[in-house]
Amino acid sequence: MTEPTVYQLSSPGRHGPTLPALDVPLAPLPDAQFLRAADALPLPELSELDVVRHFVRLSQKNMSIDTTFYPLGSCTMKYNPKINEKVAGLSGFTNLHPLQDADMTQGAMQVLLELQVYLAEISGFAAITLQPAAGAQGELTGVLIMRAYHLDRGDVKRTKILVPDSAHGTNPATTTMAGLQVVELPSDSRGNVDLVALKTALDDTVAGLMLTNPNTLGLFEEHVLDVTRLVHEAGGLVYGDGANLNAIIGIAKPAELGIDVMHFNLHKTFSTPHGGGGPGAGPVGVVEKLAPFLPGPLVTVEMDEEMAGLLAAGHEHALHEHDHYRLAWYTPSKSIGRVRSYWGQFGVLVRAYTYIRMHGAEGLRRIAENAVLNANYIKARLLAEGSYPVAFAGRTCMHEFVAQGILAGAPDIHTMDIAKRLMDYGYHPPTVYFPLIVKEALMIEPTETESKATLDAFADALIQIAQEAREQPALLKEAPHAAETKRLDEVRAARELILCRC
Amino acid sequence: MPFIANTDAERADMLAAIGVSQIGDLFHDVPEGYRYPTLDLPEALSELEALRELGALAAENENLDEVSSFLGAGAYRHFIPSVVDFLAGRSEFYTAYTPYQPEVSQGTLQAIFEYQSMIAALTGMEAANASHYDGATATAEAVIMALNAVKGKRSRVVLSPTLHPMFREVVRTYTQGMGLDIVGDHEKDADFHALLALCDANTACVVVQNPDFLGTIHSPSELQDLADAVHARGALLAVAVDPISLGLLTPPGQYGADIVMGEGQALGIPLSFGGPYLGFFAMRESNLRKSAGRIAGETVDADGQRGYVLTLSTREQHIKRSRATSNICSNQALMALRAAIYLAVMGKKGLRSVAEQCYHKAQYAATRISMIPGYQIVNRGPFFKEFVVRCPLPVDETKDHLLVQWGILPGYDLTTEYPDLGQCLLVCVTEMTTREEIDALAEALAEVADLAAEETE
């Protein structure tokens, strides 16, 4: 059933909530040219119930984590704990204006400070900015920091960024935005960065390398220490794309592996809701020498001696137990500048903070272990059955793996057909046609929160679909049959652009 | 392990199916000496403990329920109808992701399409995208779009000094590697004529704000003249707006703007200490393909039924990679949903009445304050919901006195960003502000003026 739009539902004269009567005298309005005619505001006219029914019905047209297994590779669609919604909605947070004096917002700043400290501890970095609004903005922040670092040293030749061919599209796009040039690196036969190509590419014009580890093939970089060492020896910096941190949280610290700067995706690893496409949050961690370049303001501690002593002794968690300090804003000396208004996606940061507090060190490590276990389990089930090729099947995958929609005995079936058919089985499809270097890619990331029963049912569905592909290919070609709509015409949408309707 | 479903027995079965004996074996690719580092983090909390801790942290703040606030400066306290929280709180919306698979994401897609429609309608533009991170980043993306949309390679960008200071700073951060010449905003009193004088044949765009950061509403005829002159030089005009003001004021689409963007937080999104907010972005159709960000479009399915998809995706990083003009992927979809619900439920009549109340209450407040000896309203033209007050005492002293003695946050201190104005405070009044609060503010400011007079005696 198609749902009418808010404009189709509109009925002249209807209205929603009303405001209290105006309690001040009417003032003269500016000249007519300043004003929009009262009837020239083209918004819909609806009752509150109209609006409620409309958006409730729309919500029911979505697949979501709360309704469906959602193994969208590279997106870490894990369960979003409900406590996070509750705490982010506390009026002590939601009714806080970002420009209130710091003395009025110490509780909120405490959340930010501790989150900075915890992310630094988890990753091994010296300093963290919470400001970036999403992973891509974190990348831009990181690459601008790399650029600023080289320029600050007077090393103006370094204008190239090395990007593996398996990288997310954001990596090359970010590089271009930062005014630097992309040099693509091939992958080797085991899915790692090709060390020979890396050595050839490295010279004194390279600002750095962008490394996703585990990479988008779901593989841990086998020569990660060699890769980071080679880049450093050539005077470059290593950017870590933290999109896949869920695989190694608590298992390894990226900074210890030689990463100099990395963004976190709080909406992936730290379970803040994806919101239908956002908001996310993309804090960035850096090693000591890059800390002066972070965007500001950051939260810092003005403390007494006892507190300073505890911190110096490495008791970061003491910050949580003492109140011998005041929190303040500060901007690092060589900051690249702010990357957004105010302090960051605060509501998202509160959720991530709560998530970390509920896990502790041990709990965080269990996340990675179970995410990797779940991915390897689906992979093992598919390999045992044999219909689906898996890229780099011989290697242990991390939190995700890339299967291929290339089925023996079903030459006309493509990954998209399998994806659409999965909808009929009640599943959100995996990521399709990414990474680009794998033909007919079907990238599966189950996450740690799914049970074995769910994983088995999903593997059974994929296997069943492979059989349907051989026996009744039309069933796949015409899929979905049971979704909200039949297959949608994307070509028509792009040719006859209809982007709004009033 | 608060949110992990599998039991030890299930894990054992899974390990057997994989063919390894323990989970640790799955991490053999991680260099041995680096595995399982120590994490010095506080002990895990139960849900009840976490609620207590977070409740305490929230209570440590003095939020706007506890004081009387006239603080705006780009983030505003407006009425949020209950349905906005209720509907945006449906987890079918907030636990979905980007609608890459349209057949199972029609809810999100249609909501985005309706959001785009209402933003285009509100701004008077032909198209809108699905959102940017906030007003500042939407402005940076507007500048980058203009650089790509103008003919030939141009490198000058003219910013108005009354464009939000954070928007200006973010434009500079975003474009620092592009070799641009960003001018205009260092001359704090640059008017449209001064900005136009800076707009040369190498200029890609002029960016202004209306109502501007200091609250002043600029006349549509002057803005139209500016647009015509900017266009004659082959550049684009980008206008940052307060969307609430468009319930009352002439939309920028009617005075020649090529891009209309801004902070959408006022549309049903809580202040939440600065985020998540909403960058809205509207444009003329001719520039669509040079724009960044996701866009939903209408189409039909195999049965000819109407449906929605993400379209024009060839502009985006996942296809264009190093040739893309922006790297944005995640946006603020849930915030756009809130704005869509807000605009739908407030509707034609409701938004008008919000805008009118902001206007009338702000005029009342300004009149009250202007009658207090020692205070002066600085705005030369009409203003919408914010205005600038020159104070007899330094602004920080004034603020401290009002907060401590009266529980009033009187506004935003302009002395750092606009030192030429003198001791000035930016006062914001919305439909949330009551007459009693305004009267109390006037009384409190009068008390400060008396203190100032005593000091000088």
Next chain:
Amino acid sequence: MSYQYDPNARYAKTHDWVRMEEGLAVCGISDYAQHALSDVVYIELPEIGAELIQGEVYTTVESVKAAEEVYAPVSGKVVDVNPDLADTPEQLNSEPYAAWIIKVAPSNPEELDALMLADAYEAFVQAEEAGGH
């Protein structure tokens, strides 16, 4: 897979064709190229008067899933663009050799001699397909 070839055209390795007509070099993309792109939804038309250099990008053609660069098969000045493609870019799919994109006044007509004839191009395409691209 078999593709159409225009025997009167010459071809670049970038899958662009060029045909001399009344002293002008008429340029488009090959049947193989349009197949690889699938349904074309948009082409950005270059400006008349633009100076092209052989082998350099002069425009981009887009399908739903890809945005591919189009390379100039000859050097010279653009004297005409095909206005029909603005509204019906799908002509590039249906009639790749009739749906020309630009006409160029070649500055060095000898450049054409280095391009492939239809037979050689067909062999080139077959080799490329066998190579798995």
